[in-house]
Amino acid sequence: MKNDLYNYLKKITENFNKDNAKLFSANSIAKKINLSRSTVSSYLNKGVKQGNIIKIKEYPVIFLDKEVFSRIYFKTSVNEYESLEELFNEGRKIKNRDPLDNVIGARQSLREQIEQIKTAVLYPENGLPIMLVGPSGSGKTYLAKCIYDYCIQENLIHENAPFISLNCAQYYHNPELLSSLLFGYTKGAFTGADKDKKGLLEDADGGILFLDEVHRLTNQGQEKLFTFMDSGEYSPIGDNSINKKAKTRLIFATTESIQSSFLPTFIRRLPVIINIPGFSERTQQEKLDLVDSFFLKESEILKRSIKVSKQVISFLLSSNYDGNVGKIKNIIKYSCGKSYVRMKDAEVIKVRITDLPIECEKHIKENINHQFLNRYQDRTYDYKYPELLNINSKEQKNIQKNITAVYFQFIEKFKQVECGDITPDYYIKKMMNNVNLLLDELIFNTEFDQDQSLFSILSFNIRFSFKYMEETYGFKQDGNKILSIASLLYFKEEHKILINHPDWSSIRPKLLTFINSYMKNASYLAKVILNNLSKQLDYPFLDEDLIFISFYLNGTNIQNVKGEINSIVLAHGYSTASSMANVANRLLKKNLFQAIDMPINTTIDDIESKIIDFIDNHIIENGLILLVDMGSLSNLSTRLKDKIKCPILIIDYVSTPLVLEIGSLLLQGKNINEINEEILKNIKINKQLVYPVGKKKKAILTCCYTGMGSAIQIQEILQKSLNHDNTPFAIIPYDYKKLKQNKLKELPFQIYDVLAIIGTSDPKIDGVNYIGLDQLINGEEIEKLIDILRYNFQFDEQQLKKDLVFNFSIKRIVENLTILDPNKILRLVEKATDRIEENLNIKLSNNKRFLLYVHSCCMVERILRKENVDDQNDISQFLEREKRKVEMIRYCFSEIEKECTIKISDQEIRLICDIIFSH
Numbered sequence: 045m046k047n048d049l050y051n052y053l054k055k056i057t058e059n060f061n062k063d064n065a066k067l068f069s070a071n072s073i074a075k076k077i078n079l080s081r082s083t084v085s086s087y088l089n090k091g092v093k094q095g096n097i098i099k100i101k102e103y104p105v106i107f108l109d110k111e112v113f114s115r116i117y118f119k120t121s122v123n124e125y126e127s128l129e130e131l132f133n134e135g136r137k138i139k140n141r142d143p144l145d146n147v148i149g150a151r152q153s154l155r156e157q158i159e160q161i162k163t164a165v166l167y168p169e170n171g172l173p174i175m176l177v178g179p180s181g182s183g184k185t186y187l188a189k190c191i192y193d194y195c196i197q198e199n200l201i202h203e204n205a206p207f208i209s210l211n212c213a214q215y216y217h218n219p220e221l222l223s224s225l226l227f228g229y230t231k232g233a234f235t236g237a238d239k240d241k242k243g244l245l246e247d248a249d250g251g252i253l254f255l256d257e258v259h260r261l262t263n264q265g266q267e268k269l270f271t272f273m274d275s276g277e278y279s280p281i282g283d284n285s286i287n288k289k290a291k292t293r294l295i296f297a298t299t300e301s302i303q304s305s306f307l308p309t310f311i312r313r314l315p316v317i318i319n320i321p322g323f324s325e326r327t328q329q330e331k332l333d334l335v336d337s338f339f340l341k342e343s344e345i346l347k348r349s350i351k352v353s354k355q356v357i358s359f360l361l362s363s364n365y366d367g368n369v370g371k372i373k374n375i376i377k378y379s380c381g382k383s384y385v386r387m388k389d390a391e392v393i394k395v396r397i398t399d400l401p402i403e404c405e406k407h408i409k410e411n412i413n414h415q416f417l418n419r420y421q422d423r424t425y426d427y428k429y430p431e432l433l434n435i436n437s438k439e440q441k442n443i444q445k446n447i448t449a450v451y452f453q454f455i456e457k458f459k460q461v462e463c464g465d466i467t468p469d470y471y472i473k474k475m476m477n478n479v480n481l482l483l484d485e486l487i488f489n490t491e492f493d494q495d496q497s498l499f500s501i502l503s504f505n506i507r508f509s510f511k512y513m514e515e516t517y518g519f520k521q522d523g524n525k526i527l528s529i530a531s532l533l534y535f536k537e538e539h540k541i542l543i544n545h546p547d548w549s550s551i552r553p554k555l556l557t558f559i560n561s562y563m564k565n566a567s568y569l570a571k572v573i574l575n576n577l578s579k580q581l582d583y584p585f586l587d588e589d590l591i592f593i594s595f596y597l598n599g600t601n602i603q604n605v606k607g608e609i610n611s612i613v614l615a616h617g618y619s620t621a622s623s624m625a626n627v628a629n630r631l632l633k634k635n636l637f638q639a640i641d642m643p644i645n646t647t648i649d650d651i652e653s654k655i656i657d658f659i660d661n662h663i664i665e666n667g668l669i670l671l672v673d674m675g676s677l678s679n680l681s682t683r684l685k686d687k688i689k690c691p692i693l694i695i696d697y698v699s700t701p702l703v704l705e706i707g708s709l710l711l712q713g714k715n716i717n718e719i720n721e722e723i724l725k726n727i728k729i730n731k732q733l734v735y736p737v738g739k740k741k742k743a744i745l746t747c748c749y750t751g752m753g754s755a756i757q758i759q760e761i762l763q764k765s766l767n768h769d770n771t772p773f774a775i776i777p778y779d780y781k782k783l784k785q786n787k788l789k790e791l792p793f794q795i796y797d798v799l800a801i802i803g804t805s806d807p808k809i810d811g812v813n814y815i816g817l818d819q820l821i822n823g824e825e826i827e828k829l830i831d832i833l834r835y836n837f838q839f840d841e842q843q844l845k846k847d848l849v850f851n852f853s854i855k856r857i858v859e860n861l862t863i864l865d866p867n868k869i870l871r872l873v874e875k876a877t878d879r880i881e882e883n884l885n886i887k888l889s890n891n892k893r894f895l896l897y898v899h900s901c902c903m904v905e906r907i908l909r910k911e912n913v914d915d916q917n918d919i920s921q922f923l924e925r926e927k928r929k930v931e932m933i934r935y936c937f938s939e940i941e942k943e944c945t946i947k948i949s950d951q952e953i954r955l956i957c958d959i960i961f962s963h
């Protein structure tokens with residue numbers, strides 16, 4: 045009996061809101077569960093005493109389940125409150141505790157950004173400078189202030205520390221004035237400087253200097269600033285011999301692209317570049333939260349409840365409205381003001397579409413039939429109960445809960461697959477079952493109007509994707525699938541669910557790989573659908589939805605849709621080619637062949653240009669098969685050779701049986717090489733497989749066995765030292781594992797004339813020069829690189845040698861690779877390396893040491909930037925197998941972890957092991 049009562053209270057607390065508060069009185073609950081009021085009251089008060097129930101002593105007294113309430117709102121400090129207002133006042137205080145977590149979007153679109161900001165400001169001593177990039181009005185200044193509040197809250201700066209903001213754009217035409225403002229000046233520095241004057245860097249000492257529109261800073265200004273960023277010292281204008289110090293934290297903001305507006309040396313010193321999305325790039329929920337917060341603010345200012353029509357809400361949230369946050373805020377302010385004047389004496393003021401400013405008129409007209417129009421209800425904002433706004437309707441809340449549970453299961457159960465507790469097959473079956481149950485519930489047990497515009501637009505677009513798949517791969521579309529996927533996306537409302545699961549970021553790549561390999565067809569189809577929706581509807585493409593839809597489709601009957609080879613039948617005559625292609629496509633029940641019909645007098649030039657046109661407009665990574673009719677095979681192959689980027693199999697004397705034969709090989713999933721071989725067995729034909737030759741651009745490949753990230757970094761250093769903008773060859777970072785495994789078969793060798801590979805480990809490819817990064821650092825191989833280049837290009841050799849020696853010195857490399865103080869980080873890494881030698885009783889070769897230095901510095905930077913390393917599928921086995929080594933390495937690197945306030949992941953430790961113990 046008691047439990048029934050408590051369970052009932054739990055259930056209704058899920059849907060608590062200001063308007064249904066009466067349902068939570070003892071009387072009302074007693075009626076619902078057929079008990080006497082006094083028994084219910086006694087049990088409820090007992091629950092309050094035991095700390096499981098919250099009591100609000102209004103009239104009538106109401107009771108709420110504490111656990112459910114704190115999950116939805118906040119943890120209450122006591123169990124009894126005088127009024128709802130008192131309860132929510134406490135919530136407001138709690139909410140205000142972490143100024144950055146409170147920023148709208150902190151758990152969605154701005155999640156990464158907020159994490160990066162926190163890492164930057166907590167960085168030892170004086171934090172790292174932060175650059176905020178985003179369109180005008182997107183909230184850069186707002187965020188800078190939140191960062192300031194956060195620093196105070198975390199005791200990083202004093203509560204009275206200065207926050208000084210300067211808009212550099214105002215001084216664009218007077219850079220000297222700007223410099224003197226920033227750095228101060230000495231008496232006599234320029235005409236009118238009649239006494240020494242402090243600069244803003246000094247005024248903001250101990251606090252934050254926010255430089256808005258910082259791209260307006262001149263090159264000299266940037267140089268002076270980065271000297272300050274490096275050393276904490278600067279000189280006032282007029283006297284370079286004075287070295288002033290300031291502990292000023294810097295936040296920059298710009299609306300411009302970083303690469304084109306700043307000196308590279310300045311960019312390099314900006315470890316934390318935060319992109320702030322504009323309003324239209326926010327999720328629908330965030331837009332609503334922003335709009336809500338602005339209306340609530342107006343309610344507070346005007347001291348009135350504000351009722352806003354659903355048309356106004358949907359106009360403000362419509363994805364085609366391009367105003368930024370600042371603009372939306374102004375529109376809301378204006379319309380509330382207008383309505384206030386109109387309804388001054390009313391208790392509730394109403395904001396309607398006619399209250400919007402005139403500048404919105406054009407958008408309103410466009411918006412009339414907008415997809416989101418039916419998605420929202422009128423909303424009321426009451427400054428006295430701001431938190432109550434968050435509550436959705438009862439049904440919505442439960443649906444969201446159920447959807448969340450199914451999504452969370454994807455991760456929870458996958459962890460069991462990883463530990464070997466359940467098999468992949470069982471996992472897939474279980475997830476498919478969960479997904480189907482949820483979809484059944486959404487479709488059959490919820491009431492919603494399928495004619496609603498959003499739903500119908502979703503299903504229209506999904507139908508479109510299925511139609512495309514039907515035409516391209518010949519499988520039947522089916523109303524049920526369309527309905528199911530549309531319902532899911534409709535109810536899910538673009539929410540990101542798994543971002544709230546603590547293991548999502550680590551499981552995500554593994555789960556996606558799993559889906560791709562175990563449910564290839566379903567995930568391919570799911571990708572097509574989501575891609576399409578994101579293009580047509582501006583709908584976010586979320587990996588979590590890809591996973592859901594893949595599980596769903598995996599249970600349905602879909603055909604093999606693996607990476608296709610394009611095939612064209614090309615023949616003279618008005619319909620010769622298309623009729624052959626048609627017959628084959630119909631008989632094989634799949635659209636495998638395209639046709640190009642050509643009038644009889646078509647020249648070989650025309651044919652060539654038609655084929656090139658096709659290649660340019662199609663993705664033909666897996667190859668192209670050309671079935672031609674006119675015995676001009678060798679002619680065509682010579683012409684195409686140097687214009688193609690993938691293999692083309694040209695087959696002459698096309699006939700319908702031949703097309704069918706190839707079609708059946710394609711259906712068996714054969715690749716272009718296999719088709720080339722097999723076709724010989726059955727039919728005697730004339731054919732040639734052509735790879736591009738001649739005219740190949742020259743290239744140097746870079747690679748690193750710890751992943752693409754480092755390969756890219758080696759490429760960048762090389763580019764710098766070779767002044768690559770002017771070099772007539774490409775420098776291409778490439779996957780080490782692929783090179784090692786497939787050697788000359790890898791794509792770069794088809795496309796480029798590869799002069800050399802530079803990397804941290806030799807993929808051992810016959811006939812291709814390899815130069816070790818370590819040997820460039822110790823100078824042994826610099827001559828070899830110069831020799832290779834000398835042979836192919838003209839260079840100022842002396843200068844080149846100088847540049848190479850300079851750029852490939854260890855300190856210089858580290859300086860180039862990281863934003864960290866190279867001396868400090870090298871010292872730490874050297875210490876860790878010494879410890880490794882000592883503790884493992886080994887002696888590392890000089891070359892290994894170099895590699896380890898470079899790698900470790902990159903690693904620290906990578907962790908600070910929150911970049912992931914490449915996947916390692918066997919990491920758990922590795923940790924198990926090499927437990928002792930792993931522990932030892934972790935111990936040796938613990939000082940770096942402490943000094944740089946980072947956590948080195950298992951994957952990173954493994955990469956270090958690979959370097960130390962590789963042969």
Ligand SMILES: Nc1ncnc2c1ncn2[C@@H]1O[C@H](COP(=O)(O)OP(=O)(O)OP(=O)(O)O)[C@@H](O)[C@H]1O
Pocket residue numbers: 147148178179180181182183184185186187256299334337369370371373
């Ligand atoms: N997340 C947010 N929560 C609440 N208010 C916000 C948020 N983001 C922006 N605003 C509000 O929007 C308005 C514009 O923001 P802000 O001035 O910070 O933009 P900005 O990017 O600095 O613009 P500009 O580049 O033009 O200087 C401000 O009134 C700010 O308070």
